[in-house]
Amino acid sequence: xxxxxxxxxxxxxxxxxxxxxxxxxxxxxxxxxxxxxxxxxxxxxxxxxxxxxxxxxxxxxxxxxxxxxxxxxxxxxxxxxxxxxxxxxxxxxxxxxxxxxxxxxxxxxxxxxxxxxxxxxxxxxxxxxxxxxxxxxxxxxxxxxxxxxxxxxxxxxxxxxxxxxxxxxxxxxxxxxxxxxxxxxxxxxxxxxxxxxxxxxxxxxxxxxxxxxxxxxxxxxxxxxxxxxxxxxxxxxxxxxxxxxxxxxxxxxxxxxxxxxxxxxxxxxxxxxxxxxxxxxxxxxxxxxxxxxxxxxxxxxxxxxxxxxxxxxxxxxxxxxxxxxxxxxxxxxxxxxxxxxxxxxxxxxxxxxxxxxxxxxxxxxxxxxxxxxxxxxxxxxxxxxxxxxxxxxxxxxxxxxxxxxxxxxxxxxxxxxxxxxxxxxxxxxxxxxxxxxxxxxxxxxxxxxxxxxxxxxxxxxxxxxxxxxxxxxxxxxxxxxxxxxxxxxxxxxxxxxxxxxxxxxxxxxxxxxxxxxxxxxxxxxxxxxxxxxxxxxxxxxxxxxxxxxxxxxxxxxxxxxxxxxxxxxxxxxxxxxxxxxxxxxxxxxxxxxxxxxxxxxxxxxxxxxxxxxxxxxxxxxxxxxxxxxxxxxx
Amino acid sequence: xxxxxxxxxxxxxxxxxxxxxxxxxxxxxxxxxxxxxxxxxxxxxxxxxxxxxxxxxxxxxxxxxxxxxxxxxxxxxxxxxxxxxxxxxxxxxxxxxxxxxxxxxxxxxxxxxxxxxxxxxxxxxxxxxxxxxxxxxxxxxxxxxxxxxxxxxxxxxxxxxxxxxxxxxxxxxxxxxxxxxxxxxxxxxxxxxxxxxxxxxxxxxxxxxxxxxxxxxxxxxxxxxxxxxxxxxxxxxxxxxxxxxxxxxxxxxxxxxxxxxxxxxxxxxxxxxxxxxxxxxxxxxxxx
Numbered sequence: 001x002x003x004x005x006x007x008x009x010x011x012x013x014x015x016x017x018x019x020x021x022x023x024x025x026x027x028x029x030x031x032x033x034x035x036x037x038x039x040x041x042x043x044x045x046x047x048x049x050x051x052x053x054x055x056x057x058x059x060x061x062x063x064x065x066x067x068x069x070x071x072x073x074x075x076x077x078x079x080x081x082x083x084x085x086x087x088x089x090x091x092x093x094x095x096x097x098x099x100x101x102x103x104x105x106x107x108x109x110x111x112x113x114x115x116x117x118x119x120x121x122x123x124x125x126x127x128x129x130x131x132x133x134x135x136x137x138x139x140x141x142x143x144x145x146x147x148x149x150x151x152x153x154x155x156x157x158x159x160x161x162x163x164x165x166x167x168x169x170x171x172x173x174x175x176x177x178x179x180x181x182x183x184x185x186x187x188x189x190x191x192x193x194x195x196x197x198x199x200x201x202x203x204x205x206x207x208x209x210x211x212x213x214x215x216x217x218x219x220x221x222x223x224x225x226x227x228x229x230x231x232x233x234x235x236x237x238x239x240x241x242x243x244x245x246x247x248x249x250x251x252x253x254x255x256x257x258x259x260x261x262x263x264x265x266x267x268x269x270x271x272x273x274x275x276x277x278x279x280x281x282x283x284x285x286x287x288x289x290x291x292x293x294x295x296x297x298x299x300x301x302x303x304x305x306x307x308x309x310x311x312x313x314x315x316x317x318x319x320x321x322x323x324x325x326x327x328x329x330x331x332x333x334x335x336x337x338x339x340x341x342x343x344x345x346x347x348x349x350x351x352x353x354x355x356x357x358x359x360x361x362x363x364x365x366x367x368x369x370x371x372x373x374x375x376x377x378x379x380x381x382x383x384x385x386x387x388x389x390x391x392x393x394x395x396x397x398x399x400x401x402x403x404x405x406x407x408x409x410x411x412x413x414x415x416x417x418x419x420x421x422x423x424x425x426x427x428x429x430x431x432x433x434x435x436x437x438x439x440x441x442x443x444x445x446x447x448x449x450x451x452x453x454x455x456x457x458x459x460x461x462x463x464x465x466x467x468x469x470x471x472x473x474x475x476x477x478x479x480x481x482x483x484x485x486x487x488x489x490x491x492x493x494x495x496x497x498x499x500x501x502x503x504x505x506x507x508x509x510x511x512x513x514x515x516x517x518x519x520x521x522x523x524x525x526x527x528x529x530x531x532x533x534x535x536x537x538x539x540x541x542x543x544x545x546x547x548x549x550x551x552x553x554x555x556x557x558x559x560x561x562x563x564x565x566x567x568x569x570x571x572x573x574x575x576x577x578x579x580x581x582x583x584x585x586x587x588x589x590x591x592x593x594x595x596x597x598x599x600x601x602x603x604x605x606x607x608x609x610x611x612x613x614x615x616x617x618x619x620x621x622x623x624x625x626x627x628x629x630x631x632x633x634x
Numbered sequence: 635x636x637x638x639x640x641x642x643x644x645x646x647x648x649x650x651x652x653x654x655x656x657x658x659x660x661x662x663x664x665x666x667x668x669x670x671x672x673x674x675x676x677x678x679x680x681x682x683x684x685x686x687x688x689x690x691x692x693x694x695x696x697x698x699x700x701x702x703x704x705x706x707x708x709x710x711x712x713x714x715x716x717x718x719x720x721x722x723x724x725x726x727x728x729x730x731x732x733x734x735x736x737x738x739x740x741x742x743x744x745x746x747x748x749x750x751x752x753x754x755x756x757x758x759x760x761x762x763x764x765x766x767x768x769x770x771x772x773x774x775x776x777x778x779x780x781x782x783x784x785x786x787x788x789x790x791x792x793x794x795x796x797x798x799x800x801x802x803x804x805x806x807x808x809x810x811x812x813x814x815x816x817x818x819x820x821x822x823x824x825x826x827x828x829x830x831x832x833x834x835x836x837x838x839x840x841x842x843x844x845x846x847x848x849x850x851x852x853x854x855x856x857x858x859x860x861x862x863x864x865x866x867x868x869x870x871x872x873x874x875x876x877x878x879x880x881x882x883x884x885x886x887x888x889x890x891x892x893x894x895x896x897x898x899x900x901x902x903x904x905x906x907x908x909x910x911x912x913x914x915x916x917x918x919x920x921x922x
Contacts, residue, residue: 412744414697433734434727443723446767450774456915459771460764460908464901467763471756474734478741478752483695542721549711549728556704563699567691572745573834581694583744597749600757605897 001057003045004119007129007176011038015169019162027165028144035137038172042133049121050522053530056117056182056248065113068189069106073099075196079218088215094222101229109236113185115246120182123527124378127519128179128308131385134508135300136172138501142393143168143292145497149400150290157205164204168296171197175301179308184235184245187309188228191269194302195221201293202286213285220282224272224306231265251315251531257633263316264630266309267326267367268623274306274359276333277619280612283356287348291396294348299355299392300385307359310366311377315531318369322633324454325626327367329619331458333360335465336615341472342606345599347395347405350472351388354431357465358384358438364458365445371532372448376441378524379516383437386512387430390505394424397497401490407476408598412484417491419499421480423506430509432466432473435546435553437513442466444536468606475599482597485581513550517543639718639783646717646853647710654849655679657856661882668886679845686842694743694835701739702840708732709847713854719783722770729766729851733759736832736844743835751832755819757893761900762806768907772799773861775914786864793862793873798910800862802903804877809900810855812848813885816896 014034021027049055076099083092106113121129147161174193181187195218203214235242235250241258243249253259275283275298286298297303310317310326317323334357341353358380365377398413398420399405413421430436434443446462449455512519520537529535538546574585574595587593604610658679666673675681693699712728715721733755740752774780776795777788785792793800809816814823820831836844856874863870891899 414742434724434731439727443727446723446771447780450771456908456911459768459911460904463764463767463771463904466767467760470730470734470763471760474737474756474759475753477734478738481697481738481742482744483697483742484744539721542724545715545720545724549708549731552707552711556707557700559700559703560696563693563696567693567696567699569696570692570694572694572743573747573829575829583746595746597744597746600753605894 004180008173011169011173015166018165024148031140031144035141039134039137042129046126054122057119059118061118090219098226105233112236112239112244115183118183119180123523125179132175132301135389139292139296142501146292167197167200178305182247198297202289210288213288216285217282220272220279224269227265228269231262234262260633261630263313264322264626270306270310274303275356276360278616280356284352287352295389295392299388307362310363314366314369314374317367322626322630323367323369325622327364329622330360330363331461335461336611338465338468339606340608340611343601343603345407347407368452370452371528371534372536375528375536376444380441386508387427390427411479412482412487413480415484415487423502426506428473428477432469435549643714643718646714650850650853651846654852664882683842683845687839689838692837697742698739701735702843704735705732706843706847709850713850716854721780726766740832745835747829747834751819755832758809761897762809764904765802765806769803772796785861789865791865799907802907805903806900815888815891818893818896
């Protein structure tokens with residue numbers, strides 16, 4: 001139990017400490033040391049509890065509960081203050097409604113708000129803790145130098161780095177709290193903290209756009225927060241049947257009809273936090289935040305809280321039409337966001353759409369909720385967190401070196417920033433190619449949906465979705481690997497972000513794939529087994545083939561040595577005109593011109609304008625349907 | 635049981651280039667006859683590839699060799715996996731990996747013509763991928779297995795349950811065989827290719843490697859067709875031959891279309907597959 005408390009409380013202490021650290025060098029030392037501590041303890045957590053199954057801890061909550069309520073009211077006041085300051089009345093209204101509902105809950109059902117075991121740990125929580133503790137720490141380390149460079153490039157932005165790192169570490173603490181809490185009131189508390197931290201970090205630049213997008217994220221997440229409180233009220237009101245606000249109690253409650261509506265409401269909160277359609281716009285807007293924020297909050301951890309809660313409630317959703325509708329919201333989000341990603345040339349927007357897509361896929365798995373799908377969903381959460389964190393951090397570094405985050409400007413990165421290009425390459429391969437983790441999970445999802453009732457619609461979604469996914473990743477990869485002549489290397493900068501987090505994340509992408517059978521058998525399978533009584537796993541023969549493929553991928557670059565000496569080099573074919581290796585050719589009248597290439601974005605077919613609105617409409621309808629169906633069951 | 639899978643894989647690795655080259659030879663012969671020509675000798679594809687390997691190694695960038703080698707290695711691996719009786723979905727994904735390597739090779743040379751070829755190859759990939767996944771799913775729904783060995787051993791005529799899926803596959807096979815009207819990334823026909831699209835900058839042994847990889851893939855694709863008729867080997871072989879003949883016929887009677895049409899057709903084929911599978915799952919729900 002001390003381990004859990006350490007992971008929740010230690011980042012808070014560091015956060016407060018960082019408020020007083022002004023110099024970057026000192027801040028760097030503090031962040032590195034605390035990252036080592038958090039990462040180390042997360043690994044200790046794994047070693048300590050990996051074979052223990054689900055363990056519950058009776059944490060005395062006598063003083064904690066009122067304290068949380070006070071903080072929540074404080075946060076509501078803060079939102080109201082910010083809302084008044086920036087004239088965003090919707091945020092004020094939602095904050096007031098949520099606070100009022102909370103007070104109502106506390107006063108009316110105070111008898112049902114006692115939970116024996118406030119904290120717990122099981123294999124799923126361990127996986128989440130490892131993501132937060134290791135990937136989160138790596139991003140924190142990276143962001144110290146990144147923010148230094150960021151302010152160097154953006155002198156117009158007020159330097160609020162102390163607040164920035166305070167918020168980052170508070171966020172880490174909240175994430176640990178969220179995945180360790182068995183008391184749903186606590187989950188809600190940490191949930192709201194992540195909402196606020198996200199709001200603060202998106203608005204960091206204090207420009208009009210940043211503030212606007214921060215409020216968009218705030219409003220949409222508050223909407224989910226209100227639904228969450230509503231769910232808690234229903235649970236508390238039906239405490240004897242539903243299990244009250246005890247997460248384990250609710251999940252083991254025999255009365256499926258009673259808990260379905262609260263589950264749908266909490267699922268809705270998950271949908272808002274995971275930025276599924278119709279709430280995707282907040283995540284796209286959140287890309288104005290500094291890149292480490294996008295890596296930490298908006299791809300690898302905070303949005304994962306949304307799907308975390310959905311996967312937790314997957315057994316409740318399984319076999320219900322409510323769950324099926326939620327799954328459809330996820331599925332449609334997956335295919336539409338993947339398709340729209342084709343039309344984007346801004347690297348961060350491509351990453352954002354891909355994140356939304358994968359969160360959608362995880363939600364689809366959770367909504368349908370069979371044991372195989374839960375297995376696939378947890379693996380998707382893990383693999384996506386690693387690869388996407390790497391890609392965001394890489395994009396951030398590239399942007400600082402080449403001064404652009406446009407994919408077209410990344411042409412020839414293999415020549416200009418070879419190390420970075422190789423790491424981006426591996427990260428992208430990790431997102432969509434065999435034998436990397438994400439593909440294993442998608443494959444598992446296909447096999448699982450075949451066996452699920454009415455799974456065919458999801459098969460169709462996955463078939464089209466995978467095809468468009470290959471398209472937008474491969475064309476980006478193509479830009480990176482183009483060997484451009486006569487371009488100088490720009491890998492080294494005056495202010496340089498640390499490479500170590502990138503190396504480690506790249507290593508993790510490969511290692512996670514190689515160690516995948518171990519991760520599955522030690523963590524994911526026991527969790528699924530404990531809940532469903534059966535578990536999925538990958539066949540031994542297929543594991544062997546995946547490892548063989550991985551080995552081949554690692555060995556094949558050696559072949560570069562075979563080709564080195566032998567070949568004669570010629571410039572590319574330019575329609576028969578005299579050409580140079582730098583892609584210059586002699587045009588008409590003897591004028592030398594340069595040939596340029598641009599990728600396809602197929603805007604007429606996959607543009608935002610074409611696909612976003614229909615997605616919003618259908619997904620909104622599906623969410624309403626999920627509530628009606630859950631209400632009917634009640 | 636334990637070692638038979640290895641035999642299949644090894645036989646494929648050795649014999650598939652021979653069979654693939656021979657099929658290409660027959661293809662060229664029949665094509666010539668359809669066009670009222672005599673056509674080259676049956677073994678011409680082997681002479682051609684042999685000659686390519688005697689040519690000087692000329693490259694735009696050294697890296698292109700790497701991508702093409704990776705293309706061949708993963709095509710061979712994927713095909714071997716299929717003929718070893720392995721997981722059909724994994725085979726499909728391994729083929730995707732291989733094709734991505736070819737596309738990257740075309741990007742790497744940084745040439746305008748091969749760049750367009752690479753983009754178009756990706757559009758083709760996007761066009762046929764959904765249908766190929768649905769083939770695996772369809773065969774699973776009939777045979778209850780994703781393993782090629784078990785699908786092939788089933789005594790049920792899969793084609794009777796999956797006519798829509800089969801037609802869908804036949805449509806996208808045109809793309810995969812690089813035949814008209816969907817040979818948008820590179821074509822065997824001189825009359826509709828200004829420059830050689832995705833293979834523009836590949837020459838000599840590198841181009842020969844791509845050709846051999848294509849032979850491997852041809853044999854795999856015909857193997858995929860065979861699975862629909864696996865309950866009766868004789869009918870199976872005949873069906874495979876007829877399917878390929880139909881592809882040649884389509885190739886010779888159509889002209890290249892634009893990429894939009896290729897994408898729409900590929901996705902329409904997948905829709906056909908989905909409708910087929912929807913009816914199938916409705917029937918099995920009601921019947922069983």
